[in-house]
Amino acid sequence: LAKTTQPISMDSYEGQEVNITCSHNNIATNDYITWYQQFPSQGPRFIIQGYKTKVTNEVASLFIPADRKSSTLSLPRVSLSDTAVYYCLVLTGGGNKLTFGTGTQLKVEL
Amino acid sequence: DAGVTQSPTHLIKTRGQQVTLRCSPISGHKSVSWYQQVLGQGPQFIFQYYEKEERGRGNFPDRFSARQFPNYSSELNVNALLLGDSALYLCASSPSVDSPLHFGNGTRLTVT
Numbered sequence: 001l002a003k004t005t006q007p008i009s010m011d012s013y014e015g016q017e018v019n020i021t022c023s024h025n026n027i028a029t030n031d032y033i034t035w036y037q038q039f040p041s042q043g044p045r046f047i048i049q050g051y052k053t054k055v056t057n058e059v060a061s062l063f064i065p066a067d068r069k070s071s072t073l074s075l076p077r078v079s080l081s082d083t084a085v086y087y088c089l090v091l092t093g094g095g096n097k098l099t100f101g102t103g104t105q106l107k108v109e110l
Numbered sequence: 111d112a113g114v115t116q117s118p119t120h121l122i123k124t125r126g127q128q129v130t131l132r133c134s135p136i137s138g139h140k141s142v143s144w145y146q147q148v149l150g151q152g153p154q155f156i157f158q159y160y161e162k163e164e165r166g167r168g169n170f171p172d173r174f175s176a177r178q179f180p181n182y183s184s185e186l187n188v189n190a191l192l193l194g195d196s197a198l199y200l201c202a203s204s205p206s207v208d209s210p211l212h213f214g215n216g217t218r219l220t221v222t
Binding site for chain 2: 034041042043044045046049087093095096097098099100101102103
């Protein structure tokens with residue numbers, strides 16, 4: 001299993017763009033990168049998944065460089081409601097047996 | 111559409127007792143997974159079921175067991191409860207074993 005490393009916490013202000021970078025140095029050829037968001041006392045919520053280059057959806061973008069040893073989740077114009085824990089995960093073959101780390105606690109302030 | 115529903119939402123048990131947690135997946139989802147989340151940590155994988163068969167098991171003792179029913183709902187059973195079993199137990203469903211997971215809001219189990 002590819003191990004991921006991400007910052008423990010980040011602070012931001014409303015309206016700013018937030019970029020959370022995750023390292024996964026031993027990612028394998030058939031591994032995918034996925035991100036989940038979790039609010040207190042709720043289950044994680046799927047944000048985005050990608051294999052290479054850039055993926056964008058209505059809430060976030062995921063940037064993956066050519067070597068795929070890292071990835072960056074980009075949240076445009078965050079609001080207070082984006083305060084949550086964000087998990088970076090690597091999935092073998094796109095399967096969904098998830099191995100969570102401790103995630104990044106994002107705090108958004110006014 | 112209803113999301114993943116779990117019952118009960120909260121539960122208090124005594125050491126040594128047994129507990130059954132229930133999960134109803136999103137309609138049309140055939141895969142159900144169970145996760146344990148201890149306070150301050152990320153969720154840890156316990157089981158995955160697909161089409162009523164076990165497709166994966168995490169590093170949990172045999173006191174933990176699960177099953178999936180013909181309607182794709184699932185139960186997680188924990189026997190001989192320990193204080194360390196106190197956690198948020200999350201159920202997640204997906205259409206298949208390689209689709210993103212949809213989590214419920216969990217059952218908060220407290221063992222005293």
